[in-house]
Amino acid sequence: MDNRFTDIIQLIKQSRANAIRAVNAELINLYWNIGEHVSIKLEKSEWGDSVVTELAKHIQQNEPDIKGFSDKNIWRMKQFYETYKDFPKLSPLVRELSWTHNMLIFSRCKTFDEREFYLKLVKQENYSKRELDRQISASLFERTMIGNTKLSPVLREFNRDLTNNFRDSYVFEFLSLTEPHSENELQSGLVRQMKNFILELGKDFLFIGQEYKLQVTAIFLLTFFFIIVDYNVWLF
Structure with missing residues (x-):
């Protein structure tokens, strides 16, 4: 490869990566807004549960080019919004992950701390969907928390990030x-x-x-x- 063009290739790759992230963030924003709209309509009793099915059919019949908005997926968007609406701290994180990763985390994790743990982990380690699913199934969050309790309170307070570097449990x-x-x-x-x-x-x-x-x-x-x-x- 001609080394004269390395910088240009790097600029192209970086721009492409930035575009993908921007598109993903916009897609997550769309799902959030749809979930919010549906949640509010149902909460105010302006819609019944059947309206979600009617909405999905309306999209399929009148906008055939728009894919991915089945009634099942719309309910997931509602769940996504309701899971994070009271936790603005996690809002920027969910927009940096794909919808597939987000679905795994908000549907399988039970607490705020657990969701925050996996959101940060996926961002840091660039986990695939398969690897994230494996780590959740292997209770990585619970094992990490148990391992952290074995350190003294003074050491945990000294450096909170340090606790995650000491792990004495393995998954086989x-x-x-x-x-x-x-x-x-x-x-x-x-x-x-x-x-x-x-x-x-x-x-x-x-x-x-x-x-x-x-x-x-x-x-x-x-x-x-x-x-x-x-x-x-x-x-x-």
Whole structure:
């Protein structure tokens, strides 16, 4: 690639990303406003529940080019608005996430703190829908809060962000282990998953065995050590 044009390519990519964010924010604003309108109409008894179905049919019949406004989705917009209307602190956050991410969070999280936790987490870690769903199912919020309580109140007050860097719990639900399980069962489960992963990579990769002795040089060991150290630093 010609390095002379790197800056221009970067400007194009940045502008494209900014445009996508702007479109997403406008879409979330639209869903918020629709949810607010429907909520107020129902609260004042100006509309009955059946009117939402009539609205969805009206859009489908008279505006066929407008997609995504079924009665089910309109009810979700109402739920979205009612979930956050009393929490202006979260309003800027929801506009930075996609509608899919927002639906997962407001429909599955029960408290303000939990919703705020996942909103910030998705923004920081750029989670996909699948990863967000997995983290919620694995009770990441609850486990993080439990881990934070093990620190002294003085330390938690000293740096609130510091508490989330100390975690001593891990989720291995993908191993399908029974509870409780032994260390050997955990090891076997991890090795089994690694084996399946390596074999799925194709014929260019080989799984020799669970415990196989290798004769390596000191240079290899030193390099491997630095890789592990760097990986651990990245984890924290």
